[in-house]
Amino acid sequence: MESRARQVLGVVDIHAHLSPRVWPFIAQTMKQNDLRLMANLSGGSSPRAFAQMKAMSQQMGDRIVHFFNPDFRSLRQAGWAYIQAELLKTAVERFDYRGLKIAKILGLGARDEHGLLLEVDDPLLQPLWEMAAFLGVPVAIHTGDPRAFWEATNPANERYAELSLHPNWSYFDRVQSGEVPPWTDLLAAFEEVVRGNPGTRFIGVHFGNAGEDLEFVERMLATYPNFYVDIAARLGEIGRHDPAQIRRLFIRYQDRILFGTDIGITPYGLMLGAPGEVPSRPEDIKPFYDIHWRFLESADKPMPHPTPIQGDWSIAGIALPDPVLEKVYVLNAVSLLGLDQPPKKWEAGTPNQP
DSSP states (O other), X not given: OOOHHHHHHOEEEEEEEEOGGGHHHXXXXXXXXXXXXXEESOOOSSHHHHHHHHHHHHHTTSOEEEEEOOOGXXXXXXXXXXXXXXXXXXXXXXXXXXXXXXXXXXXXXXXXXXXXXXXXXXXXXXXXXXXXXXXXXXXXXXXXXXXXXXXXXXXXXXXXXXXXXXXXXXXXXXXXXXXXXXXXXXXXXXHHHHHHOTTSOEEEHHHHTTTTOHHHXXXXXXXXXXXXXXXXXXXXXXXXXXXXXXXXXXXXXXXXXXXXXXXXXXXXXXXXXXXXXXXXXXXXXXXXXXXXHHHHHOOOOSEEOSOGGGOSOXXXXXXXXXXXXXXXXXXXXXXXXXXXXXXXXXXXXXXXXX
16 A cells, blocks of 8 residues: 555655666656656766756656766876866756765775775865765765675675675675775775764765664764665665664654665666666566565565565565655655755656656
């Protein structure tokens, strides 16, 4: 049964990766799942990309907003951070971008002009954090990956199926050699960025980058009022915890939890949270969103989680009250993105037109 929150307000998916080349299919997907707005975290790094993304938004009745992506490939360029900060300013002021997205390459792959790994809390990045604060836009930051990716890839690893399918996702050998930091070091650096920039609002994507560690996530929410989390691609981790504990956390921090899925819709394929062994099909999208509604709105258990490749276990629903659902689904995102009001309901008509 559809909750009143979804029925009245619909939903904002604040964590998506979208291509303007397939905007009619994106519009169809949004309409069929009553997604009033989506935030495209793959907004690109250049004015050419900004123009393409703005054109898509206009074609869809401004139901898509975009986040700027710093170009870490040009990291060795003199004044790199200041150049990227100015590009962020251009994206926001000229093309109506609504945020800054930092990919997990920071701390795991991006290297400076000396070939040294750029750490998450490196002072070099300060102009970006300060520009986001100046512009009043949030920073969606992906730090690290699931903790199991730092463990040996063998049948004892709970993500064995996923790591067997994507062996390059494992950091076990690289952390042993010192090529990448331990998981806990990345989270400590991430916390230092949030702590050191109280005027900048940070979205810890994938449930604060630590869906496995509720103590860390709850401490971050309790300590830093500029810290938000989305639930994208982590329902499997969130839902395996005690549902009463998760429900309390959602209610306590209801103003800073955001709905998101990490859906990817591009000409190269469809991703529903994470790529699995069998490519996702358009008919898989509605069941994917439906399991999110079921988790958030009901106390059902056990239920499957929406991305089985991420772990062979079931989850339990947390039955949030409607006032909390309204915030998680829509109102928190509307406020954080600087929008005047929730997006309007889709009008009747052809499914691929806004």
